[in-house]
Amino acid sequence: MTHSDALADLLRQRIIDGEFMPGSRLSESALSNQFEVSRNTLRETYRALAEQGLLTHVPHRGVSVSAPSMADVVDIYRCRRTVECTTMRGSRPEHPAVQRMADALHLAETHLAAEDWLGIGSANMAFHEGIVALSDSPRLMRMFRNVAAELRLVFLTLDDPHALHAPFVASNRRVLTVFTAEGPEAGALELERYLLNSERSVLGAYTRANRA
CATH class of the missing domain: 1.20.120.530 (GntR ligand-binding domain-like)
Structure with a gap:
């Protein structure tokens, strides 16, 4: 399992536990410091979770937690x-x-x-x-x-x-x-x-x- 896979599992579990509200923005700098991972690793994690429908990337606005329709x-x-x-x-x-x-x-x-x-x-x-x-x-x-x-x-x-x-x-x-x-x-x-x-x-x- 890669660092980005492990981080994706952790963030997914935190979503399941209700720790992130739909629409809330995820700070790249704050999370990379919190989990002690590089920004490249965090971006790989973001991409994986976005493909799974859990995160949304908006150009020039960053990454936020998805709000299901x-x-x-x-x-x-x-x-x-x-x-x-x-x-x-x-x-x-x-x-x-x-x-x-x-x-x-x-x-x-x-x-x-x-x-x-x-x-x-x-x-x-x-x-x-x-x-x-x-x-x-x-x-x-x-x-x-x-x-x-x-x-x-x-x-x-x-x-x-x-x-x-x-x-x-x-x-x-x-x-x-x-x-x-x-x-x-x-x-x-x-x-x-x-x-x-x-x-x-x-x-x-x-x-x-x-x-x-």
């Missing part, structure tokens, strides 16, 4: 349904990644009690990464981390975290319960319903915020 939301959820539902349908409730899902869900429920919306968002991402981990595919996991980072930017674009995140915790609980109790096919159908409802909720929030 409604079209991006539709495509993100299309990708999620394809990857997550297919993965769950082909897995089994005894897979070790189920414990990863359960741990993430427990953490989300703890954050919900404290109304820690940023923490809930991170735990939600971890739960769905656990679903993809059912695939035992490092390539799918790498791809999904990019999707998870874009999805986090979607949620950060909106300003109603309670309405967005609170229902998802209960939905994740239902998905896990159905998957473990009734099997992969039933779990995948429950997951598909959840993702469709989530997409409608997010698109509705975008419409109310007048974001295209």
